[in-house]
Amino acid sequence: MPILGIDYEKCIKCQECMKDCPTQNFSLGEDQNKILFNGSRCILCGHCIAVCPEDAIKYENMKDTALVFESNQDPSELIEYEVLHQFLRAKRSIRHYQNKKVPQEIINKVINSMRYAPSGANMRFFRSLIISDDDKKNLLTDAIINTLESRDTREHFQGMRMKGLDPIFFNAPHILIFNSKNPWDTRNVTIAMTYGMLSAHSLGLGSCWIGFAHGVLQDHPAIARKFTGIETYILGVMILGYPAVKYFRAPPRPPMEIKEL
Numbered sequence: 001m002p003i004l005g006i007d008y009e010k011c012i013k014c015q016e017c018m019k020d021c022p023t024q025n026f027s028l029g030e031d032q033n034k035i036l037f038n039g040s041r042c043i044l045c046g047h048c049i050a051v052c053p054e055d056a057i058k059y060e061n062m063k064d065t066a067l068v069f070e071s072n073q074d075p076s077e078l079i080e081y082e083v084l085h086q087f088l089r090a091k092r093s094i095r096h097y098q099n100k101k102v103p104q105e106i107i108n109k110v111i112n113s114m115r116y117a118p119s120g121a122n123m124r125f126f127r128s129l130i131i132s133d134d135d136k137k138n139l140l141t142d143a144i145i146n147t148l149e150s151r152d153t154r155e156h157f158q159g160m161r162m163k164g165l166d167p168i169f170f171n172a173p174h175i176l177i178f179n180s181k182n183p184w185d186t187r188n189v190t191i192a193m194t195y196g197m198l199s200a201h202s203l204g205l206g207s208c209w210i211g212f213a214h215g216v217l218q219d220h221p222a223i224a225r226k227f228t229g230i231e232t233y234i235l236g237v238m239i240l241g242y243p244a245v246k247y248f249r250a251p252p253r254p255p256m257e258i259k260e261l
């Protein structure tokens with residue numbers, strides 16, 4: 001989203017862009033009468049677009065539109081804390097799924113919400129691979145189980161497999177694998193996946209992190225290549241589908257220790 005500059009027909013010189021730009025790309029001209037933009041340090045975070053009351057920032061089309069808040073709306077009030085808190089507590093890792101594919105447009109909604117997660121220096125190199133084909137899922141499941149380092153777990157899971165169970169992906173209809181050419185994208189992927197999972201929850205979908213799959217695929221690139229075609233770093237794996245389980249309460253969690261220095 002390269003920022004192209006300022007629309008001086010609209011700019012009221014309020015200097016909000018100058019104040020909010022995290023990398024100081026805006027400055028006052030010599031005569032103090034014009035705000036100047038120099039994008040040399042721009043990280044394309046779009047804060048200037050967000051903060052300008054006059055919509056005076058010009059930017060390249062990035063196949064998305066800015067989300068405009070009502071003039072009297074405080075964005076922090078879009079969801080009340082108590083509602084959000086309950087929503088967060090109500091989300092479970094789902095390990096039982098209906099045998100029903102999620103329509104592509106709903107999966108797109110989940111993926112779409114990940115775009116809006118924060119990321120280091122506003123960079124996003126990661127991409128997603130979705131596996132929905134049953135044969136491909138089964139081959140991947142067996143490959144992961146047979147590669148597990150712990151003999152105990154491996155044999156336990158192989159036994160479950162003999163009984164037709166799926167201890168890795170829980171027969172979920174979709175496996176989502178996030179990968180990037182940059183290994184340091186891992187935190188960005190983690191946060192984006194969390195956004196996606198919360199969105200999935202709001203759409204009535206279940207999801208679960210699959211650390212077992214992530215561990216094997218990141219440590220064994222040859223297996224990843226063979227069963228997923230992915231040549232880059234695998235940074236996160238999750239499953240998605242319609243839950244076949246209903247929860248009646250959110251379990252309690254111990255308080256987090258808070259220390260003051």
Ligand SMILES: Cc1cc2nc3c(=O)[nH]c(=O)nc-3n(C[C@H](O)[C@H](O)[C@H](O)COP(=O)(O)O)c2cc1C
Pocket residue numbers: 091092093094095208209210211212213
């Ligand atoms: C990084 C990470 C990896 C996880 N890997 C697995 C996994 O491989 N298999 C699984 O069944 N659950 C996995 N989980 C889910 C956790 O077990 C789950 O979050 C925890 O038991 C609490 O349950 P809740 O998410 O329903 O609150 C993982 C969670 C995280 C955050």
